[in-house]
Amino acid sequence: MGMSSEEERALSPRDEEWPEAEKAEKLARGAALKWASGVFYRPEKLEGLGQYRSRETQRNSSIQSRLKSTVQSYLEGVGAGLEQLRSAAQEVQSVCQDLGAARWALLDSMDRFQGLQQMRALMAEHVQLASVVQVLPQLFSVQEVFSHTLQLLHGQHLLEAHAELMMMEHLRDDILSQLHLQGLSSAQTTVLSYFGGLQELNESLAKRLWDIVGNSLQLVREDPVLFVTAVRIIEREEKIDDTLLLEATFLPPGRPKGWKQKFYQVLQEAITGARFHATGVDAEGPGLARHLATLQKDIVSELRVVKDLMVQCVPAHYNILSVCTTTYHQAITSHLQDILREDLDKQALFLLLEWALRVYHSPEMMGHPDLIPEVDVSALGPLMSPELVDQTERKYVVKVKASVLEWLQRTLEVEFKEWFREEEPERDHQGFFQSALPVIVMQMLSENIRVASLITDSLQQKVYTMALEELEAFLGRLREALVQCGKEHQKDRTVPKYYVSYLLAMLNNNLTLSSSVSSLHPDAACREVPASLRAALDRTQKKTCQLLLEELLLDLQPLCLQLPSRKWLSGSQLVSSMCEVIDKYAKDFSHVRKPIFTLLLTEIELLVASQYLRALMQKKMVCKSKEERGQLCDRLLQDATQLRELFCGLGLDGSQQSLEAVFALRELICLKDPALLSLEVLGFITKYPDVSDEHISTLLDLRGDVSKEVRHMVLEMMAQHPQVLPESYRPIFSTILVPAPELPFCLRKGKCA
Numbered sequence: 140m141g142m143s144s145e146e147e148r149a150l151s152p153r154d155e156e157w158p159e160a161e162k163a164e165k166l167a168r169g170a171a172l173k174w175a176s177g178v179f180y181r182p183e184k185l186e187g188l189g190q191y192r193s194r195e196t197q198r199n200s201s202i203q204s205r206l207k208s209t210v211q212s213y214l215e216g217v218g219a220g221l222e223q224l225r226s227a228a229q230e231v232q233s234v235c236q237d238l239g240a241a242r243w244a245l246l247d248s249m250d251r252f253q254g255l256q257q258m259r260a261l262m263a264e265h266v267q268l269a270s271v272v273q274v275l276p277q278l279f280s281v282q283e284v285f286s287h288t289l290q291l292l293h294g295q296h297l298l299e300a301h302a303e304l305m306m307m308e309h310l311r312d313d314i315l316s317q318l319h320l321q322g323l324s325s326a327q328t329t330v331l332s333y334f335g336g337l338q339e340l341n342e343s344l345a346k347r348l349w350d351i352v353g354n355s356l357q358l359v360r361e362d363p364v365l366f367v368t369a370v371r372i373i374e375r376e377e378k379i380d381d382t383l384l385l386e387a388t389f390l391p392p393g394r395p396k397g398w399k400q401k402f403y404q405v406l407q408e409a410i411t412g413a414r415f416h417a418t419g420v421d422a423e424g425p426g427l428a429r430h431l432a433t434l435q436k437d438i439v440s441e442l443r444v445v446k447d448l449m450v451q452c453v454p455a456h457y458n459i460l461s462v463c464t465t466t467y468h469q470a471i472t473s474h475l476q477d478i479l480r481e482d483l484d485k486q487a488l489f490l491l492l493e494w495a496l497r498v499y500h501s502p503e504m505m506g507h508p509d510l511i512p513e514v515d516v517s518a519l520g521p522l523m524s525p526e527l528v529d530q531t532e533r534k535y536v537v538k539v540k541a542s543v544l545e546w547l548q549r550t551l552e553v554e555f556k557e558w559f560r561e562e563e564p565e566r567d568h569q570g571f572f573q574s575a576l577p578v579i580v581m582q583m584l585s586e587n588i589r590v591a592s593l594i595t596d597s598l599q600q601k602v603y604t605m606a607l608e609e610l611e612a613f614l615g616r617l618r619e620a621l622v623q624c625g626k627e628h629q630k631d632r633t634v635p636k637y638y639v640s641y642l643l644a645m646l647n648n649n650l651t652l653s654s655s656v657s658s659l660h661p662d663a664a665c666r667e668v669p670a671s672l673r674a675a676l677d678r679t680q681k682k683t684c685q686l687l688l689e690e691l692l693l694d695l696q697p698l699c700l701q702l703p704s705r706k707w708l709s710g711s712q713l714v715s716s717m718c719e720v721i722d723k724y725a726k727d728f729s730h731v732r733k734p735i736f737t738l739l740l741t742e743i744e745l746l747v748a749s750q751y752l753r754a755l756m757q758k759k760m761v762c763k764s765k766e767e768r769g770q771l772c773d774r775l776l777q778d779a780t781q782l783r784e785l786f787c788g789l790g791l792d793g794s795q796q797s798l799e800a801v802f803a804l805r806e807l808i809c810l811k812d813p814a815l816l817s818l819e820v821l822g823f824i825t826k827y828p829d830v831s832d833e834h835i836s837t838l839l840d841l842r843g844d845v846s847k848e849v850r851h852m853v854l855e856m857m858a859q860h861p862q863v864l865p866e867s868y869r870p871i872f873s874t875i876l877v878p879a880p881e882l883p884f885c886l887r888k889g890k891c892a
Contacts, residue, residue, distance in 0.1 A: 285340065292343055295365070301372045304340050305379075308391070311337065315391060341393065345401075348372060352402055353409040356441055359448040367452045373398045374454065407466045410441070415474040424486030427478070431494045435504050438467055443509055460513055468519045471499075475522060479531060485538035492531055492594045495522040532598045539587055540605050547613045550579050555620050559635045564644040572644035572730045577651040584610060585659055592661065599661050606659060607672050610652075614675040618682045621645065625686045632693070639727050642687050646735045649679050684739060687724075688746050694720045695750060702754035703841075708770045714778040718785050721747065725789050740791045745871065747782060748797035752804065753875045755841065756834065762843040768808060771841075775805040797871050800827060807838055813849050817856045828862030829870045833877040 179185055285307070291300035351358060351369040358366045380395035414434065421427055445463045453459050475495060483491070500506055505516045523531065554576050557564070564572045584606040591602035621642075628638050635641060653676045657666035698717050707713055721743060728739050762768040779801040787793055803823055810819050816839070824830050832854055839845040839853065864870070 285337075288340055289343070292340070292347060295347075297344070297347065297365075297368050297372060300340075301344060301375065304337070304344060305375070307337055307340075311391070338393070341396075344372070345398070348398070349401070349405045352405045355406060355409065355449065356444050359452055360444060363448065363452050366449075370402075370453050373402050403462060406462070407470075410463060410466045411470045415470045424484060424490065427483075427487045428490055431490060431498075434471070435494075435498065438471075439504055439507050439510070442467070442514055446510060446513055464514050464516060465519060468516055468522070472522050476527070479527070483534070483538075485535055485542060488531060488535040488538060489590070489594070492523075492528070492535065492598070496528070496594060528595070529597070532595070532601055535591075535598065536601045536605050539591075539602060540609060543583060543587065543606070543609050544612075546583055547580065547609060548616075550576060550583075551613065551616055551620060554617075555624070558624055558638075558641045561636055563637050563640050566730070570730060571647050571732055572640055573647050573651070574641075574644050577648045577655065580610065580613065580652065581655050581659075588659055588661065596661070603659060603661055607656075607669055610656065611672050611675045614652075614679045617645075618679055621679075621682055621686060625689070628690075639687065639690060639724070640730070642683050642690075643727060643731045645683050646680065646731050646739075649676060649683065650732055650735055652676060680735075684742055687739065688742055691720070691724050691743060692746065692750070694724075695747070699750045699754045702751065703760045703771070705760070708767065708774055714781050717747065718781060721785060722789075737790070740786065740789055741795065744786050744791055745797045745869070748800060749871055749874055751778070751782075751798075751801060752871070755804070756837045756875060756877050758837060758840060758878055761840060762808075765844075768842060768844070772805055772809040775801060775808065779805070797869065800871055803827070804838065808842055813842070813845050816845065816849055817853050820853050821856060821860060824857060824860065824862055827872055828864050828868065829873040831872065831877075832857055834872050834875065837877050 178191070179188070288300045288303045288307075291297075291303070348369045351365055355366050376396050376398045380397065383390055383394050414437065421430065442460075442463065445460050449463075450460055475491060478491065498504055499522055500516070502508065505514060521528075554574060557574060564574055567573050588599060588603050588606060592599040624635065624638070624641075627634060632638075653673075656672065656676075657668050660666050695717060698713050698720070701707060701711070701713055704711075724743065725740070728736050731739065762771055779798050782801075783793055783796060783798050786796055786798070793799075803826060807816070807819055807823060810816060820835055824835075835853060835857065836850065839850055845853075
């Protein structure tokens with residue numbers, strides 16, 4: 140497989156010239172050695188060495204023959220290419236010689252070409268003069284055409300007039316275009332001056348067109364031909380504008396005219412007109428209602444005309460119905476905003492909200508059967524933005540609030556005057572005292588809430604909130620009026636004559652308001668009354684009850700002042716007189732409804748019990764003997780029993796009465812052994828935890844037989860057993876004040892130190 144020394148010497152020169160070949164040969168040698176070492180690494184493989192050598196020799200011979208064939212074909216191609224290059228060089232040389240000859244021939248003919256240039260200039264001048272000669276008749280007749288066109292305009296022959304106008308404009312524009320191409324800008328001024336009448340004709344024609352468009356709604360009903368003529372002229376001009384703008388080489392003066400845009404502008408101005416000027420609108424309720432009704436009627440009528448007639452008179456791409464609908468919508472939106480800038484009353488604000496939110500989209504206006512489905516304002520947005528609606532609703536609520544406040548004040552004034560009448564308040568079918576106040580108040584508030592519900596839920600909620608606030612404020616003023624009436628009555632108890640009856644009527648009225656106020660809520664499923672309003676109703680009820688109790692107290696106080704006394708112990712009729720007074724008031728209280736009647740009985744019983752106990756604790760009497768204590772116990776038992784039976788007869792359960800405190804107090808007085816007082820007092824303070832040391836000390840004084848040691852022991856026991864008031868406990872002793880003890884005067888008689 141190795142190479143001979145002759146082959147190596149033959150390859151040496153080539154290796155020096157082609158280093159890549161040397162590298163390739165080395166790689167081939169390495170590959171061959173690697174293959175041979177892999178094949179003949181075992182001795183027994185050497186037997187096939189001759190076979191491998193002959194096969195490789197044949198393979199090398201085949202490769203060399205293919206290489207020689209390939210090189211031979213390449214050499215033949217190179218020879219053919221060289222032959223073609225020699226032929227092309229000869230042809231190029233021949234062409235260069237011919238071009239040189241042509242160049243010398245052209246130089247010899249230069250003088251003749253100068254003569255042809257003069258001929259070309261004359262030819263161009265001839266063409267221009269020929270064009271001028273062709274238009275000379277038209278140029279000379281320009282003024283005549285102007286006059287004729289003006290006559291056609293006066294005669295309402297608009298299409299013919301426009302045709303002649305276009306002809307004159309075309310003539311002028313051709314001339315100006317030629318001058319523009321030749322750069323003769325100075326001559327353009329002369330042409331424009333000569334055709335100056337075109338401007339006047341254009342303005343005159345445009346004026347007539349815009350007059351027609353401005354009256355289009357009337358013309359399409361009476362004479363649609365004139366309107367169609369105007370639209371055709373506008374379309375012609377629009378096409379001319381489009382053509383000139385598309386070419387964009389030369390734009391004649393006055394172009395583009397933009398008459399289509401002007402058509403829309405004039406039509407929109409005609410639609411808006413004077414009807415949408417807020418300065419001429421009556422801002423009061425009735426005047427505004429008439430104005431809105433007129434707008435509604437006119438807009439529906441005019442949109443019918445546009446939909447049924449005008450649409451047929453203009454090209455479809457004008458979208459005339461959509462344009463008119465949008466124009467009306469935008470004009471109304473702006474018009475409503477202008478009106479809302481005025482100081483409107485509540486009726487006007489309500490009308491605007493109702494018209495914008497209800498009427499406008501209803502079948503009576505934009506949803507009219509004659510307009511739908513072609514007229515659709517749903518995509519144009521609301522007439523009033525949500526912010527403007529909220530602002531208007533708030534204005535409306537402010538106006539309604541002022542009106543409600545005024546009405547409530549008048550109602551209160553009338554009610555206050557009725558309290559001083561010389562007759563009892565009216566009665567219902569059950570004989571309960573009442574007045575018209577709750578009916579008037581509730582009707583007024585509910586009607587305002589109902590009216591607001593006709594607009595939006597948000598307005599209804601705003602009015603409802605305002606109504607509750609005003610009712611709460613009204614109750615406050617009502618309490619002030621009750622207090623004022625009470626002061627007048629204190630000055631002279633004969634004024635008002637039926638003071639108690641009207642207070643009872645007010646309790647019934649307050650109960651009616653309490654039961655009716657929940658019906659004001661817009662949501663029937665949610666009738667909860669706000670806590671502040673419930674508190675105001677409770678305060679009104681308490682204030683009225685307080686005035687009644689004060690009136691009762693004025694009649695009871697002269698009797699209570701006689702307690703306790705020796706006369707009382709000996710069998711006075713004081714408690715019987717008290718029962719007569721209480722019974723008289725109870726008969727009056729029968730004219731209030733049962734919940735209030737029971738409340739009044741409870742409050743009267745507490746008042747009587749507390750006044751009775753207060754009288755006992757005024758330190759007016761001290762028992763001097765055991766017999767007097769026995770008389771006191773008997774009198775306390777008789778009085779408490781008589782009073783308890785009275786209230787039980789009136790319907791008050793004995794277990795709910797505070798007179799039980801008198802029975803408990805009697806036990807303290809009746810205790811025979813003072814040493815047991817600590818235990819008895821402990822039971823007493825446990826049952827009545829609001830009793831104080833002063834109260835117990837006063838009761839011990841009333842006995843008259845308690846020593847200082849026992850008193851000290853009792854008070855010390857109380858200090859060791861402080862009491863806490865239960866939540867459900869009804870205080871009785873905490874309202875009773877004990878007179879302060881008199882300090883002993885310990886100084887000797889004589890001069891002060």
